[in-house]
Amino acid sequence: MREINLVINGSDVQATVADRLLLSDFIRDDQRLTGTHVGCEHGYCGSCTVLLDGASVRSCLTLAVQTDGHVIETVESLAVGADLHPIQEAFRSNHGLQCGFCTPGLLMTTLELARENRDCSRDEIRERLAGNLCRCTGYHQIVDAVQAVLRTGLSR
Amino acid sequence: MLTDAVVRTSTGRVVGQRHAHHDFIDKVKGTMLYAADHQPPGMLHGRVIRSTVPSARIVSIDLGAARDLPGVAAILVADDVPHNSLIVRASGGLGELAIEMPILASDRVRYTGEPIALVAAETQQIADHAAELVVITYDELTGVFDPLGAMEAESPLVHDEGNVLVNWHIARGDAQLGFARADVVVEGEYVTQLVEHAYLEPETGVAWIEDDVVTIRASTQVIEHAVEIARILGLPSNKVRVVAAYMGGGFGGKEDMTVEPFLALLAWSTRRPVRMIWDRQESLAASTKRHPMVMRYKTGATSDGRLTAQQVEIIGDAGAYPYLSARIVFAAAVVACGPYQIADVDVRSLAVFTNNVPTSAFRGFGAMQVTFAYESQMDRLAEALHLDPAELRRRNFLSKGDVIPTGETLQTVVAVGETLDRALARLGELPVPSAPHKVVGRGFACNMQPYGRTIWFRDQASAWLTLQADGSLLIRSGVTDLGAGQAASLCQIASEVLGVPLAMVSVYIGDTALTPPAGGTFATRQLYMSGNATLAAATDLRGRLDPVAAQLLGCAATDLDYVDGRVLAIGGGSLGPELGLSLAELVSECARRGVDTSILTVWHADVGTFDPVLGQGDTFPDYTYGTHATDVEVDTDTGEVKVLRYIAVHDVGRAINPMRVEGQIQGGAMQGIGYALTEEIVLDQGVNNSTLFTNYLIPNASDYPDIEAEVVESGEGRGPFGARGIGEPPIGPSAPALANAITNAIGARPTRLPMTPERVLGLIDTTRGKSWNHK
Numbered sequence: 001m002r003e004i005n006l007v008i009n010g011s012d013v014q015a016t017v018a019d020r021l022l023l024s025d026f027i028r029d030d031q032r033l034t035g036t037h038v039g040c041e042h043g044y045c046g047s048c049t050v051l052l053d054g055a056s057v058r059s060c061l062t063l064a065v066q067t068d069g070h071v072i073e074t075v076e077s078l079a080v081g082a083d084l085h086p087i088q089e090a091f092r093s094n095h096g097l098q099c100g101f102c103t104p105g106l107l108m109t110t111l112e113l114a115r116e117n118r119d120c121s122r123d124e125i126r127e128r129l130a131g132n133l134c135r136c137t138g139y140h141q142i143v144d145a146v147q148a149v150l151r152t153g154l155s156r
Numbered sequence: 157m158l159t160d161a162v163v164r165t166s167t168g169r170v171v172g173q174r175h176a177h178h179d180f181i182d183k184v185k186g187t188m189l190y191a192a193d194h195q196p197p198g199m200l201h202g203r204v205i206r207s208t209v210p211s212a213r214i215v216s217i218d219l220g221a222a223r224d225l226p227g228v229a230a231i232l233v234a235d236d237v238p239h240n241s242l243i244v245r246a247s248g249g250l251g252e253l254a255i256e257m258p259i260l261a262s263d264r265v266r267y268t269g270e271p272i273a274l275v276a277a278e279t280q281q282i283a284d285h286a287a288e289l290v291v292i293t294y295d296e297l298t299g300v301f302d303p304l305g306a307m308e309a310e311s312p313l314v315h316d317e318g319n320v321l322v323n324w325h326i327a328r329g330d331a332q333l334g335f336a337r338a339d340v341v342v343e344g345e346y347v348t349q350l351v352e353h354a355y356l357e358p359e360t361g362v363a364w365i366e367d368d369v370v371t372i373r374a375s376t377q378v379i380e381h382a383v384e385i386a387r388i389l390g391l392p393s394n395k396v397r398v399v400a401a402y403m404g405g406g407f408g409g410k411e412d413m414t415v416e417p418f419l420a421l422l423a424w425s426t427r428r429p430v431r432m433i434w435d436r437q438e439s440l441a442a443s444t445k446r447h448p449m450v451m452r453y454k455t456g457a458t459s460d461g462r463l464t465a466q467q468v469e470i471i472g473d474a475g476a477y478p479y480l481s482a483r484i485v486f487a488a489a490v491v492a493c494g495p496y497q498i499a500d501v502d503v504r505s506l507a508v509f510t511n512n513v514p515t516s517a518f519r520g521f522g523a524m525q526v527t528f529a530y531e532s533q534m535d536r537l538a539e540a541l542h543l544d545p546a547e548l549r550r551r552n553f554l555s556k557g558d559v560i561p562t563g564e565t566l567q568t569v570v571a572v573g574e575t576l577d578r579a580l581a582r583l584g585e586l587p588v589p590s591a592p593h594k595v596v597g598r599g600f601a602c603n604m605q606p607y608g609r610t611i612w613f614r615d616q617a618s619a620w621l622t623l624q625a626d627g628s629l630l631i632r633s634g635v636t637d638l639g640a641g642q643a644a645s646l647c648q649i650a651s652e653v654l655g656v657p658l659a660m661v662s663v664y665i666g667d668t669a670l671t672p673p674a675g676g677t678f679a680t681r682q683l684y685m686s687g688n689a690t691l692a693a694a695t696d697l698r699g700r701l702d703p704v705a706a707q708l709l710g711c712a713a714t715d716l717d718y719v720d721g722r723v724l725a726i727g728g729g730s731l732g733p734e735l736g737l738s739l740a741e742l743v744s745e746c747a748r749r750g751v752d753t754s755i756l757t758v759w760h761a762d763v764g765t766f767d768p769v770l771g772q773g774d775t776f777p778d779y780t781y782g783t784h785a786t787d788v789e790v791d792t793d794t795g796e797v798k799v800l801r802y803i804a805v806h807d808v809g810r811a812i813n814p815m816r817v818e819g820q821i822q823g824g825a826m827q828g829i830g831y832a833l834t835e836e837i838v839l840d841q842g843v844n845n846s847t848l849f850t851n852y853l854i855p856n857a858s859d860y861p862d863i864e865a866e867v868v869e870s871g872e873g874r875g876p877f878g879a880r881g882i883g884e885p886p887i888g889p890s891a892p893a894l895a896n897a898i899t900n901a902i903g904a905r906p907t908r909l910p911m912t913p914e915r916v917l918g919l920i921d922t923t924r925g926k927s928w929n930h931k
Binding site: 039075097140 | 179183192358815818850
């Protein structure tokens with residue numbers, strides 16, 4: 001067991017965790033932030049994507065102890081009360097989801113891209129989303145949503 | 157007179173609009189509680205212990221070390237299951253074998269991954285560790301892994317009752333006479349592979365005991381399994397409650413029970429909450445799959461391109477247990493000839509047991525595999541007749557009023573021709589190859605897919621609507637939501653009829669205790685069934701509201717308009733205020749007069765019978781038709797297929813929500829593209845070699861271009877407002893459209909899926925006079 005100190009969604013968190021505990025389990029089971037989903041446990045599907053110091057990581061391939069002293073952002077950081085984040089609103093209004101299981105991971109990948117503050121072609125967007133599998137949408141409306149948010153920007 | 161002319165329908169105020177689903181708010185916020193997210197206090201973690209061999213007698217099960225592990229709460233084996241037997245008679249007993257499937261295997265295992273024991277422990281790590289400590293000794297038996305081999309007389313028996321689960325025969329006219337009338341006959345054999353649903357959320361759920369009732373909240377398409385779970389536990393049906401969480405995808409893979417009986421057994425035995433999540437490897441290894449099929453086709457036509465006869469033999473690999481195989485190969489037989497008029501038809505369709513992982517429902521439900529075969533045959537026939545493949549199809553398309561091979565008359569418009577014309581028009585000119593070693597090709601494929609359950613099951617669905625004092629609406633329905641908007645559709649339908657704004661409609665779904673039965677979400681049946689039930693309930697409710705409103709407003713009941721939370725008299729009433737009544741005022745007046753504004757309506761589908769001996773009778777309520785067209789570029793050095801354009805057009809009758817329809821078409825087509833080009837569960841003597849997403853390759857965002865979806869609204873379908881089902885249909889045409897495009901590009905025809913670079917390169921080599929074995 002080890003003590004870790006980190007920031008999750010803007011709040012300081014102190015926890016004692018097993019060395020082997022995955023960040024995904026830490027977030028979901030210990031912190032009860034169940035918006036982060038686990039789809040494959042081997043770093044392939046991207047459902048568990050969170051941001052670590054602003055960069056997207058697979059929380060199922062990251063140990064909780066590795067986040068000591070770092071900043072984690074999950075899907076729960078996006079909305080403020082009932083106000084959806086522009087990325088959330090873009091996915092919602094463009095039908096960029098169906099079952100929604102892959103959505104939190106896609107939103108975090110999109111957040112990383114959107115912070116680069118540049119427009120992208122549909123092909124570039126598709127390259128950036130290639131690490132997030134979706135089985136429902138065929139990606140078309142997801143690309144629509146990301147394209148929309150890259151054009152309008154992140155200001156609320 | 158019956159006609160196939162497309163009737164345009166006007167757009168409704170709510171139906172036909174591109175509304176976002178109510179559930180999207182929770183889904184984008186991350187606050188939707190999926191089945192694994194609900195974590196009651198004191199929860200244990202479950203694990204299934206599965207067979208590691210495909211065919212064996214179980215000699216012994218040593219639980220000693222696992223039981224001694226601290227933190228283990230329970231380990232259950234076959235003897236601990238009160239009623240350890242399930243008999244699925246998928247076709248309702250029309251001629252398939254009655255085979256018992258144990259919940260936990262006791263003396264015999266028939267496939268790798270078959271459940272043998274269950275463990276529940278304080279943490280998932282302890283449960284996993286305990287599972288590893290269970291020692292099972294097997295006496296291995298010779299297995300059979302190929303359905304053709306399993307049909308041989310000397311084959312080992314998977315079940316003592318025999319290896320052929322069912323052998324359907326559908327025949328109309330005289331195929332031999334039909335071939336005698338033909339000027340050209342083409343034959344082909346087509347082979348499809350084992351594939352996985354690969355929903356991003358694996359099989360999962362949580363069970364607990366509440367008021368002595370076993371309550372299971374799971375990712376399931378069918379809450380009605382509660383009855384079977386009660387039987388397994390030896391409890392009366394009222395002691396088991398199943399609640400369906402919003403699913404992280406289903407695609408048919410959550411139509412049979414997955415975690416539910418295991419959770420129920422563990423919770424009942426420990427009296428504590430238990431969660432079970434099948435990890436991805438377990439899901440890929442042991443969950444049910446799509447049937448691999450061998451399909452042999454013989455098709456005859458006259459020199460002017462009229463189809464005269466078709467003979468079809470379909471052999472599907474059922475794996476080790478029946479599940480829904482009997483009904484799936486039946487569906488394959490019913491639509492084996494596709495959307496074409498053929499007078500003389502003979503179809504055989506078999507489901508055969510092997511020691512492979514069981515196969516069952518998967519979007520397309522048997523109708524998908526045959527599309528690959530019949531649309532490949534149509535292109536082959538066009539080539540033999542020197543006819544344009546689109547023209548050949550146009551000469552043979554079914555029309556409303558035509559009789560299909562089962563003897564049924566088509567009751568609704570067949571707009572497949574319009575889907576074909578639109579798809580080809582949208583493609584425009586064929587692009588030129590991007591490099592000297594590349595070639596381009598164009599292909600398309602049409603399909604028909606049933607929507608609604610096989611009608612001899614006397615299907616029904618119910619909806620319970622309550623218009624509340626403030627004018628808001630509650631909808632209660634037993635429907636389960638896979639993510640396709642099954643619940644959201646009901647809101648749009650009710651809102652359209654009752655004028656309640658969508659923001660004031662709430663829908664509660666999927667609870668055997670609290671919502672009226674809707675019969676499970678499968679067979680593209682929920683818009684048809686629960687959509688019609690909701691429409692009927694809303695219409696019934698209007699029947700109560702209208703006389704009250706008409707009297708208050710001083711107009712005829714037929715002149716009422718319900719919109720934006722108000723009731724108006726069209727053209728103004730003689731008594732009422734200019735702005736009409738609010739729904740709240742109307743409900744208040746109803747209450748004063750003793751008119752109940754809560755209503756439960758049961759909607760019944762058509763009923764019919766099927767004669768399995770004659771191969772004639774009533775099968776499905778109706779069909780959805782479509783065409784996909786694609787341009788591909790093939791690298792002749794590597795065999796790699798690049799999809800350049802992809803158009804998918806379906807007649808949905810009436811789009812309740814066009815955005816959702818487009819999403820269904822795009823997602824279904826993409827799943828079909830994965831099936832066509834990359835996806836395959838590779839089994840080696842019954843052992844699964846594809847248990848990771850690193851080797852089971854589903855499409856990612858950068859693999860393929862946009863799916864350009866187009867919706868035809870013929871105005872005729874049997875769902876609410878003339879809608880047809882669209883859940884399953886878009887998955888069918890992808891593989892034959894791509895096969896036809898690849899053939900057009902390279903001059904050789906793929907007949908085996910998936911069409912991997914290795915296989916395509918092998919075909920290219922045959923055109924160059926080279927031949928080597930690309931398996």
